[in-house]
Amino acid sequence: MNSHDITYETGNGKTQVPAAHTVDLATCKKCHLCAEICPAGIIDVDDEARFLDDRIPLCIRCGQCMAACPTKSIFIEGLSYEKDFFELPQREKSWQKAFYGLIGSRRSIRKFQDRPVPRELLEKIVQAVTFAPPGFTPLTVELTVVNDRELIRRAVPLMAEMYNMLLKMQANPESRAILEKMVGKDTYQVLSDHVLPLMRVRMPALLAGAEDTIARGAPCMILFHAPVHNEDMFIALAYALLAAHSLGLGACAIGLIPPTINRNPELKKMFKIPESNQVSASMVLGYPRYKYSRGIRRRPASLTWIE
Numbered sequence: 001m002n003s004h005d006i007t008y009e010t011g012n013g014k015t016q017v018p019a020a021h022t023v024d025l026a027t028c029k030k031c032h033l034c035a036e037i038c039p040a041g042i043i044d045v046d047d048e049a050r051f052l053d054d055r056i057p058l059c060i061r062c063g064q065c066m067a068a069c070p071t072k073s074i075f076i077e078g079l080s081y082e083k084d085f086f087e088l089p090q091r092e093k094s095w096q097k098a099f100y101g102l103i104g105s106r107r108s109i110r111k112f113q114d115r116p117v118p119r120e121l122l123e124k125i126v127q128a129v130t131f132a133p134p135g136f137t138p139l140t141v142e143l144t145v146v147n148d149r150e151l152i153r154r155a156v157p158l159m160a161e162m163y164n165m166l167l168k169m170q171a172n173p174e175s176r177a178i179l180e181k182m183v184g185k186d187t188y189q190v191l192s193d194h195v196l197p198l199m200r201v202r203m204p205a206l207l208a209g210a211e212d213t214i215a216r217g218a219p220c221m222i223l224f225h226a227p228v229h230n231e232d233m234f235i236a237l238a239y240a241l242l243a244a245h246s247l248g249l250g251a252c253a254i255g256l257i258p259p260t261i262n263r264n265p266e267l268k269k270m271f272k273i274p275e276s277n278q279v280s281a282s283m284v285l286g287y288p289r290y291k292y293s294r295g296i297r298r299r300p301a302s303l304t305w306i307e
Ligand SMILES: Cc1cc2nc3c(=O)[nH]c(=O)nc-3n(C[C@H](O)[C@H](O)[C@H](O)COP(=O)(O)O)c2cc1C
Pocket: 106, 107, 108, 109, 110, 252, 253, 254, 255, 256, 257, 296
């Protein structure tokens, strides 16, 4: 550690956080792993590891150099070994079997037991999201975990209102043309082929709060939001869906929910979504009511090998 270091409280005691990119040459073993791994090529590979001053602005703070260094000798400004890293378990042969067993047995769950989800399981799902690869750090995904069945139940008729408005627009040729222009041809196709026919049948019961084909009567919901939508949101969602399944919970991505929250300030307020944020993805979850006897085999729309 050098004189640039700053110290701050983490809650578990004091942690050293370097205020600049540095290498502790007293402990560096000159293995050059940091330089090999750095995606931005900002570490010199000659003899001692050394940050190239003019390239430091290219650092994306992915932390890979610190994750790889066997002697904890490399420091990225603002990252601390104590706070931002953890020791990895030994790689085990059983991981492959467990992983394929896990992803092959996951299903989108839409029927739930009347049983609350313990907070510690939801915290584990949040942790899984933090393991997802971000385009850039720090993470842009903001999470809202709603562990309140009653609040979700009250929100569903408000969510349905947006689809009721779309049904009305679709019924009139003039407003249908406006709708098509507004959402684009492809989204309109999905709306008119899949979403609106389902909504048409269910609408009276949805508006009355008598049934829930949107949030599926789930006890919990997780919303993925950010000031600007980006691809990280769906990777985060995928990690959360798999994490829920690994924990014995059932979950389902719900594309119907985000646009309803984004267009309704009341829903944004109910779910404490900052006004300036857009909800990109949502999932509902709880204990699954039913068990499946088999997995489902699907094939990619096309598969090309080039070798
Ligand atoms: C981005 C996305 C949005 C989805 N939106 C909904 C939805 O609004 N309502 C719903 O019931 N299922 C929704 N699903 C779940 C799919 O319908 C589901 O993945 C599909 O039925 C296949 O089932 P499986 O996950 O069990 O393989 C969504 C899935 C994804 C990936």
